[in-house]
Amino acid sequence: MWQIVSESVKSANHPLNQDARKYFISKDKEQVIIAVADGHGSKKCFRSDIGSKFAVDVLLKIFSKHLLRKTFDNLQSGFSGMSQDLAKAIHQQWLEKVTTHLERNPFTPEEELVDPKVLKNQKISYGTTLLGALITPNYIIYLQLGDGDILVVSDNAVMRPIPKDENLIANETYSLCDSEAFAFFKFHYQPIIGQLPDLIMLSTDGYSNSFPDENEFQKTALDYNNLYKKEGLDLIRKNITEWLTETTVNGSGDDLTTILVFKAIDNEPTTKREASITD
């Protein structure tokens, strides 16, 4: 069974928080879908707060469908072929949402003047990354397009199921608004053999960019895991807004969003037994 905490804080430098997050947890608390998206926020991507919301909505919808159909429960032919279809479906559905939104909300005269390239290819204005995971008792699927971080804690050690992309420096990122975006998705399919992870942590790059190096950043996941085990979920829920605010103010200065999925410990009450979707 899983327990979830999620929070997002806005950068003092941005007029809007362009990050988005969403999660689903099943009634029995054994199946979880999490998604985090980071709208680019550049001058050209002036609707990226909307694009990031579309991204998390699409991922929740698609993973929910596969969960219901048990698509990934007994993979005979491996995951890699399916991952390409998954990436294409996510990209396609995001584009459809953007197209519909543009039809209903055409560019304003001010938006039309922002950049000729964006006027020609208006989906650029919705540009966003996407991170996610589908967690079940039998397997976990991790997914990533663009920057951001997925950390997993098991036996008090931290690992990255999807390695950092060394090509993404200087705030460059892959984006759903790229016409070839589906080609840049990265996946990791992890069958559960033995123990489930203790913690799965998704975060936008504003979190990792607040630390001088990978080690200092990875301590966040270890500390959250230890806090959960020693103090329980309430303490994390009570303090996380303050912690994230302190982090962005003294670190990257970027919007900062995280979702923490803890493997429930025996003495931790798992609250109400209802399925829920939370933005």
Next chain:
Amino acid sequence: MGTKRPGGVLSNRPLHFIWILDVSGSMDGDKIQSLNYAIRNSIPAMKSVADENPNAEVLVRCITFGDEVKWHIGTAVKVADFEWQDVQAGGMTPMGKAMNLLADQLKIPPMTDRALPPVLVLITDGQPTDDFATAYQSLMQESWAKKAVRLGIAMGDDADSSVIEKFIGNKEIKPLVAHNSDQLVNFIKWASTAVVKAASSPASQLKGELVTGNVPVIMPDTSDLSQDVVW
């Protein structure tokens, strides 16, 4: 008092600002004096910009090329502690070797992957006397060189504008040509304030779309400057 925040030590993001200065013999006299004055004069405004952008840590260094190619300021200095030591002119224009020296410091490591796009400012009054093209090609193999904001200032019309344009590598950013001290002061102040400010908080950009870093650079307004042609 609340529970200690999860995670290690926090840190703002390093923004490396590197002057690459021609100190060849042709710079002797008024040019080198003007250059020393202009950089020293720009420091207070640069510090103010850095103070206004606490999420970036501006770190300054300087390469000179003339009699020898060396780090005039080799250890990255926090802008708050930055003091200018005058450079002296003499020798040839080994700009290619300066590119090699720069390339070594733009590798990962010593750079980290979380830095902000560096700002590289080339100032010259002449043309390379060594193999600039090969050295530049080698420099541009480094990811951080490609992502850097590269600016070029010519001191007088004898500077090789094609070399400066190649260094900048962005049609939207033109080489600035200073013909007198007033213009040089203005251009150096622009590079160390307006560009540093833009580089301090860049938004995410689509991979592959960038020409030179992801910093929107607005060229300085030169209409109010003295138009005297001294150099």
